[in-house]
Amino acid sequence: MxxxxxxxxxxxxxxxxxxxxxxxxxxxxxxxxxxxxxxxxxxxxGLPEAVQQAVANAEHHVYPDPAQVQLRAAVAKLLEVQPENICCGAGSDDILDIVIRMNQPKAMVTSIPTFGMYKFLGSVANVPVVNVKRKDDFTLDMDAIIAAIRDNEEDALIVMDEAYAEFCDSTSMSLFGTYPNLLVARTFSKWAGLAGLRLGYCVADAELIKVMMAIKQPYNVNTAADAAGLAALEHRDTIxxxxxxxxxxxxxxxxxxxxxxxxxxxxxxxxxxxxxxxxxxxxxxxxxxxxxxxxxxxxxxxxxxxxxxxxxxxxxxxxxxxxxxxxx
Ligand SMILES: Cc1ncc(COP(=O)(O)O)c(C=O)c1O
Missing domain, CATH: 3.90.1150.10 (Aspartate Aminotransferase, domain 1)
Structure with missing residues (x-):
């Protein structure tokens, strides 16, 4: 009982x-x-030797930096934004979770078939998930997506999940700065081989990031992931x-x-x-x-x-x- x-x-x-x-x-x-x-x-x-060394040398007995100062600065430099526009998480899964807690939307619109995490996070947060079917060739049905957003939210936060950005030549980052309702989520899991260490981040308006940083689990990026992320960015060309x-x-x-x-x-x-x-x-x-x-x-x-x-x-x-x- x-x-x-x-x-x-x-x-x-x-x-x-x-x-x-x-x-x-x-x-x-x-x-x-x-x-x-x-x-x-x-x-x-897997990880290049230098990244493995950085993980091995990290101070595992010390709590990680809750403000993620070095990591946010390094990601911001890469993307030519400010550290105030970056929040890091234990994978982009964690980022998506923080976004949902920050935004508490009436509904989430996704395009199916898709990554199962969206449905999972929606169900945990008690947020209804509206599924828009992709076209037969798996491309997005933009008209249906826009209609679904209009039906559920007048003013929606748009989350671009760019987990595979490094594997293609397109990104929505050029729209960043123009639209305060755009949030771009990225991960170190796919390109940098850090899936097991769990490291992701997002780029968004500083007002949103401020709240995300405040409500995330304070030590969501662990010491090893923090060190690995910094080293991966340093050795990005090799990776x-x-x-x-x-x-x-x-x-x-x-x-x-x-x-x-x-x-x-x-x-x-x-x-x-x-x-x-x-x-x-x-x-x-x-x-x-x-x-x-x-x-x-x-x-x-x-x-x-x-x-x-x-x-x-x-x-x-x-x-x-x-x-x-x-x-x-
Ligand atoms: C579209 C998409 N987003 C996010 C993720 C999760 O990435 P992470 O390991 O950073 O949580 C994946 C992993 O498969 C994915 O396919």
Missing amino acids: ASRFIAPHLAEASYNGVEPLETIAKEIGLPVEQLIKLNANENVY LKTVAILRAEKDRLYTELTKVDWLRPVPSDANFVLVEVQRLPAQTLYQGGDLSNYVRISAGKPEQMDAVLAAIKAIEKEYHLYAPIISM
């Missing part, structure tokens, strides 16, 4: 995080060394070389998948390719994911992409999927 202590809106709240490789290895009965992990859009190259390889491998993966009769890859500006699986249950390729008959493959090292393409060929052979089925 302890359930009476649980807020009713939380009954359904839960988030399906990515399973660690060890868990998957156990489930399928293979040694973990034989598996390649490409299900979470991480940077498979961006791995991003360039991953971008090229993503393009190669996309091109190769277009040649497979029973797969339909969706064009991607991120570090992964979403693929519609035809003539087979998508679970044949990947036991997970919540988009029916699609799988998502992260870009990896060239040899890892070769292994993925070889596995697809093996599946093709096993299930006799060479020629398109002609129905009469």
Whole structure:
């Protein structure tokens, strides 16, 4: 009878995080060394030596700086804004959580299918989430989005989630400064390989940032993440070389998948390719994911992409999927 202590809106709240490789290895009965992990859009190259050193040398027994002075200054310098426009968090997930607590919106409008965190955070904060379906080619239905915003909020905060900004050549940052209702969220998880250390940030009007800094968990960016973030920015050019390889491998993966009769890859500006699986249950390729008959493959090292393409060929052979089925 302890359930009476649980807020009713939380009954359904839960988030399906990515399973660690060890868990998957156990489930399928293979040694973990034989598996390649490409299900979470991480940077498979990991951290450069200098960043690892910075993490090792951080003073882990000391509380991190709640004002994030050095980190905010370094991010601000990179983006040519002021530190007063930056708030850092434990991943961009944390940033989104702080934004929702700061804004307490009547509703959140998202475009589905999308990142599951938005729905999760909405359900935890008891904010209704209005889902606008993407067009058949997965592009945004801007007219429907604008209509949904008008129906729910007269004056909405627009959050641009730019988690994959370093993997494409477009950003909304040029609009920053013109629109006080624009907030851009970014992460170190994808380009800098800091997914496990948890570091993200946002750029927004100083008035919003002031409140975000005041209401966030004071030590949300831990000492190791703080040190890693500073070092990653210092060695950004080196890290961006791995991003360039991953971008090229993503393009190669996309091109190769277009040649497979029973797969339909969706064009991607991120570090992964979403693929519609035809003539087979998508679970044949990947036991997970919540988009029916699609799988998502992260870009990896060239040899890892070769292994993925070889596995697809093996599946093709096993299930006799060479020629398109002609129905009469
Ligand atoms: C669109 C999008 N936003 C945000 C995130 C979360 O990033 P972080 O690790 O910084 O919380 C992800 C991670 O997969 C993502 O795909």
